[in-house]
């Protein structure tokens with residue numbers, strides 16, 4: 319049983335009804351967890367003014383906890399005596415033996431380490447495939463059935479909009495079922511395990527000495543709840559080619575460790591060679607079993623999959639029949655198996671809904687000419703959405719701050735036979751985009767905007783400019799549904815301009831759902847489709863904005879690049895880093 323003593327002896331602990339902190343948030347794990355903790359505490363909170371001395375278990379003591387729910391960060395939550403305990407690798411209904419790690423005094427919650435399951439929940443039905451599950455920080459849900467994971471992720475999207483959008487519930491539609499990943503293990507096309515320098519390496523370097531490796535360090539991922547790297551020999555969420563790459567890289571590092579002067583992050587990125595069956599190089603199939611090559615039968619093609627470890631080498635991925643070539647170290651979506659589902663979903667939803675006319679009773683709505691003919695893909699990376707959606711639009715423009723990604727995007731447009739006068743890419747900060755849009759060429763009522771920013775979401779300035787431009791439709795894709803909810807909240811409910819004056823929101827949420835890009839983890843990719851409020855035509859307010867934008871867009875600036883109605887400052891540098899799954 320847990321030993322108890324007054325936490326922080328001598329101090330009185332009150333359950334306060336204190337004013338909650340601002341929810342203008344950064345979508346960090348801590349903030350998301352806190353929202354769940356506060357909501358759980360609301361049910362147990364004692365009335366204002368009432369005092370209670372809180373007895374909290376000692377640090378590092380063992381306690382038993384009854385898990386009542388899963389947080390949006392993937393942890394089990396247990397409430398006990400007005401304190402919430404955060405327990406990794408748990409399931410609602412479990413009784414868990416856990417170790418107390420840290421009390422977060424001001425917010426009445428305690429971080430614990432998972433030790434063992436005392437009584438198993440009926441949800442705990444799966445045998446984890448990974449031997450490191452419950453130690454490695456990468457996966458949270460290998461003990462839970464996939465249907466449960468998907469339902470939980472729907473709840474994450476619901477809570478994100480309830481906690482972080484600042485919208486009334488009436489403005490948020492029912493969240494759709496989470497679309498599952500066709501592959502639930504063996505899906506991840508990129509892994510980045512790392513190893514640390516030996517103790518004293520910095521001092522040796524400062525003294526000009528060669529770093530001494532007494533032994534090969536652990537090569538893997540962070541151990542849950544620590545800053546230590548744990549040795550990982552296999553990672554079953556990686557694709558077969560990537561897992562083989564992990565084995566080879568481990569052997570190589572073991573041999574070459576003395577050549578390293580510091581710790582390092584290893585890159586394991588799948589690359590695919592597509593060969594038509596029956597054609598000359600189809601003897602590729604004969605290479606099945608060849609070390610490092612994984613053969614996949616893809617109908618009329620054979621896919622030969624290998625693992626690249628040089629970040630500058632080119633990796634190739636096929637999404638349906640679209641081909642994407644990227645430097646292996648650059649950002650590209652990591653779960654290829656779900657990408658055809660997400661692109662098809664966006665194709666089905668991005669245009670204003672069109673009702674088939676009576677002579678189209680077969681439901682073929684393609685004969686109805688949609689009024690939207692332009693697409694702007696802000697945060698385009700190497701063109702994934704621009705290219706997979708471009709056939710739907712007369713003009714598509716992708717913008718990304720990373721010049722390297724834009725170079726790849728231009729190359730990818732060529733590889734997919736897209737015409738340069740209809741699909742273009744520009745290296746620029748998305749924040750500069752809408753102030754430079756010429757609405758006479760890119761009419762807002764004829765334009766849909768796709769947004770797929772990094773985890774931190776959009777800059778407020780970007781949102782203000784998007785509202786000023788006012789495209790007919792917006793499709794917001796995000797690997798962080800909490801910052802997405804915040805940003806969508808501004809697009810729907812408005813925000814302040816730079817002088818603090820209220821800017822009205824222009825949109826309503828048409829649909830909202832998650833896609834499970836990362837099975838076995840608590841991550842969920844959100845897709846929100848927005849339409850202009852009451853839209854079918856162009857209102858006076860939009861016409862006024864068009865007029866204002868025409869004035870702003872008058873005359874090219876020095877050094878500006880003009881591409882068919884969009885004038886932007888070309889940027890020569892960018893991050894180009896992977897914004898997803900920092901643990902790997």
Ligand SMILES: C[S@@+](CC[C@H](N)C(=O)[O-])C[C@H]1O[C@@H](n2cnc3c(N)ncnc32)[C@H](O)[C@@H]1O
Pocket residue numbers: 649650651696697698699700701702703717718719720723746747748749770771772773892893894895897
């Ligand atoms: C999550 S990735 C999405 C990339 C692309 N949509 C895809 O699916 O491959 C986010 C992208 O935003 C870009 N980015 C980050 N900040 C930006 C900014 N201020 N303006 C334009 N692009 C930016 C990054 O370079 C990265 O390519």
